[in-house]
Structures are given as C-alpha cells and as structure tokens.
Amino acid sequence: MQKIKTALLSYGMSGKVFHAPFLEFHPGFVLVGSWERSKQLIQLDYPNVKSYPTLEGLLQDDIDLVIVNTPVGTHFEYAKQVLLAGKHAVVEKAFTTTVAEAQELVNLAKEKGLKLSVFQNRRWDSDFKTVQKVVTDKVLGELVEAEFHFDRYNPLLSPKGHKETVNSGAGILKDLGPHLIDQALYLFGFPQSVFADIRITREHSLVDDWIDILLYYSDFRVRLKAGFFVREANPAYVIHGKKGSFLKPRGDVQEDELKLGKKPNLDSWGTEVPGNEGLLHTEIVGRIIKEKVPTLQGNYYDFFDGVYQSIVNDTEEPVTAQEGLQVMQIIEEAIESNAQGKIIAL
Structure with missing residues (x-):
C-alpha cells in the first residue's frame, strides 16, 4: 500500500x-x-x-x-x-x-x-449524515425551508488570543459559520442570494459572536444560526417540506471521544448514544407517520x-478547494449584506 x-x-x-x-x-x-x-x-x-x-x-x-x-x-x-x-x-x-x-x-x-x-x-458527523439521507430520500416532499443551528452556551471569551482580537480570521462567522454554510451548500447547492445579521453579544467581545444567515433559493429558504447564549439548545437541524418535517438534535460523539483520548475504529466509531434520534413526521404513500429515525454512523476517517x-x-x-471557495463567497457576501442591511445577489 x-x-x-x-x-x-x-x-x-x-x-x-x-x-x-x-x-x-x-x-x-x-x-x-x-x-x-x-x-x-x-x-x-x-x-x-x-x-x-x-x-x-x-x-x-x-x-x-x-x-x-x-x-x-x-x-x-x-x-x-x-x-x-x-x-x-x-x-x-x-x-x-x-x-x-x-x-x-x-x-x-x-x-x-x-x-x-x-x-x-462536519459532513461526516452522524447527525448531518442522517439529515442528508432524509433529504436525499425525499420523504418530506418538496422542501419549503430548512434551519441549521450550531448553538453553544459560553459567555466567556476564548483564552486563545487570535480568536478574540480583531483580525481577518476572527469571529464566529469564520469559525462555526463555515460548518453551517458548507453543509447547506453540500445539501442544497449554491443559493441565488443571501441576507445576514451579524452581531456581538458577549460582554467585552471585540469580534462577532452571533450570526443569522438566510440563503435564498428559487423555491425555498435555508437559515443558518450560531451563537454563544443558547443554554437550552434548539434542534440542530429543522427541515420542513410540503409533506412533512424532520427535526434532529446535535448528537455526534466524535469530538468528545477524541478529546478523551479514544482512538477511532471502523466498527463502532461515531455511533450516537440512544435518545438523540431525529423525529420524522410526514406522509408516505398516503399514510401519516410520526417516528424516530435511527441515526447513521459518523466517521471522520472517511x-x-x-x-x-x-x-x-x-x-x-x-471536499474540493472550489467548494471551499464557494463557502468564502457566502461569508464575504454575508459581511456585505450585514454592512448594507440588505439582500445581496450572488
């Protein structure tokens, strides 16, 4: 080899x-x-x-x-x-x-x-892979809207200086934002326009720490949110279609297990703990169903x-460099949208 x-x-x-x-x-x-x-x-x-x-x-x-x-x-x-x-x-x-x-x-x-x-x-998180399957299987019908969250409760400033000083790479838009934006583009493609609200919410913070980005597609909308004052988390993924809805809490275990020093494998690695399954409420072949959806296994090994x-x-x-460039296009136009207070065509 x-x-x-x-x-x-x-x-x-x-x-x-x-x-x-x-x-x-x-x-x-x-x-x-x-x-x-x-x-x-x-x-x-x-x-x-x-x-x-x-x-x-x-x-x-x-x-x-x-x-x-x-x-x-x-x-x-x-x-x-x-x-x-x-x-x-x-x-x-x-x-x-x-x-x-x-x-x-x-x-x-x-x-x-x-x-x-x-x-x-994060494309290989267990929760996102499950969301991807639900969207790909088209069990919700024609999509109307989706909302992705990367929420935390942490009012304290990071001890890492480069994260909290004013510089071209600091702020939540370029920290957690790329995860959300990449997942949206990977699932739904490149949008037609963008609107963004970017704020500072933590005391003494010098960099943005709250974002609300709205991506406009021809027939549906995708909202991306992240912030540090969410003590009770929203579902990480909410998708509504004309036949039903899917809600999935964030549940991927890989980062936590890696921080504990656990080593990856190809068998059980990236398996969510029971209780974090997503809720599917939709209509399939004329039958209304409301059930938990088993979470797929995640693995950064892939x-x-x-x-x-x-x-x-x-x-x-x-993940191609061109895909990375597209994420940067959304980030750059989100900054412009926030500055002008208006929708920016892409």
Whole structure:
C-alpha cells in the first residue's frame, strides 16, 4: 500500500484531536511530524515523529501532504508556501479570509497539479449524515425551508488570543459559520442570494459572536444560526417540506471521544448514544407517520480516506478547494449584506 508522508503545521487541539489520531489509524498515512513553535508536545504522544522548529525545515523534508491547521488568518500564507514547495495540502476551515485568497490557492494547486482539500469534517458527523439521507430520500416532499443551528452556551471569551482580537480570521462567522454554510451548500447547492445579521453579544467581545444567515433559493429558504447564549439548545437541524418535517438534535460523539483520548475504529466509531434520534413526521404513500429515525454512523476517517484516494488514485478531493471557495463567497457576501442591511445577489 502506498504511504502518504504527512506533517501538521501545529499540534494544538486540532492537531492532537482531529488529525493525528486518523493519520495514525489510516494504513495509508505516515505521520512524519509537526511544526512546533515553542512547546514540543507531539513526541509525547508519538515518540517516533519529528518536531520541526521552522516551517522551512518541514517543507524541505520528504513529505507528501501538509495539514494547514493554524489560525484562520495564516491559512492563505502557509497553504501557498506548502503548494509552492510541491506538497499536497489540507486546509482547515475557514479556508481563507477572502475569496481572492481562495481563488489564488485554487489556481495554484491546479497549476502545480497538486491536491488541495478543505477540512470540512462536519459532513461526516452522524447527525448531518442522517439529515442528508432524509433529504436525499425525499420523504418530506418538496422542501419549503430548512434551519441549521450550531448553538453553544459560553459567555466567556476564548483564552486563545487570535480568536478574540480583531483580525481577518476572527469571529464566529469564520469559525462555526463555515460548518453551517458548507453543509447547506453540500445539501442544497449554491443559493441565488443571501441576507445576514451579524452581531456581538458577549460582554467585552471585540469580534462577532452571533450570526443569522438566510440563503435564498428559487423555491425555498435555508437559515443558518450560531451563537454563544443558547443554554437550552434548539434542534440542530429543522427541515420542513410540503409533506412533512424532520427535526434532529446535535448528537455526534466524535469530538468528545477524541478529546478523551479514544482512538477511532471502523466498527463502532461515531455511533450516537440512544435518545438523540431525529423525529420524522410526514406522509408516505398516503399514510401519516410520526417516528424516530435511527441515526447513521459518523466517521471522520472517511474524509482522510478520501484525501488518500485523491492523491494515490487521482480522484476528486473529499471536499474540493472550489467548494471551499464557494463557502468564502457566502461569508464575504454575508459581511456585505450585514454592512448594507440588505439582500445581496450572488
């Protein structure tokens, strides 16, 4: 089996929780090491890997793939250096800070013949995969509206400075927003126009921490919301069609289990605990049904396997750079809509 030698650009929470466990588990990857600016932590978990003191040293090494998992404001600069060094890249969300940056990376990867993917792991959440199946099966009839939430209750500011200081990558729109936007575009395609309300709600916050984005399609609407003052969570997904409705609470367990140090597998990994099933209330072949829908299994392994297949077999990336660019288009026009207080045509 061909091995893809892979390095991380940081070993904080995202490297330790979301990337390294899957790179270690997937037989096609070899975790070579990580760039670590001050603390050398990766070797505590993976004694045989390297801790690179500089990005230049990492890029000069025998590495095939680099995971750009640094703060959002650095994504463009680092991803560009990775591609110019002839390495494939996976970039965390938000892909970049502007559409122009995203387009430049898309063009550069194409010019170099390299694979460039965006880490939109939430497509492989158990709850979203279940929603996707309900929509694909068309059991709700013609869709009228959908509402996606990424709600939290956390009035405190993050201790991570780059998240709370005014910079091009800070704010909930570029933190949780890309998850919601990507899921909407993946399910429903690119909308015709957008309206956005973007606010600051936490005391002493300098960056946006509440968003309400409305995507306009020809015959239905999709609302995307996220904020930090939701003590009693709404359903994460609400979809209404002309025959029925589907409501699904957020229930994916992968992030929590990874934070506990649990290792992924291909059997039971990503299986939701009982009680978080979605509610389907609709009409099928003239019969009204109201029942819980079993939740599908989620697994971020499938993203990494898609990256592996794209490099080894030249298939399409599991999340393409073009899809990342489209998310940035929505974000950029949402900012414009909020500034002007009006609907922006796309």
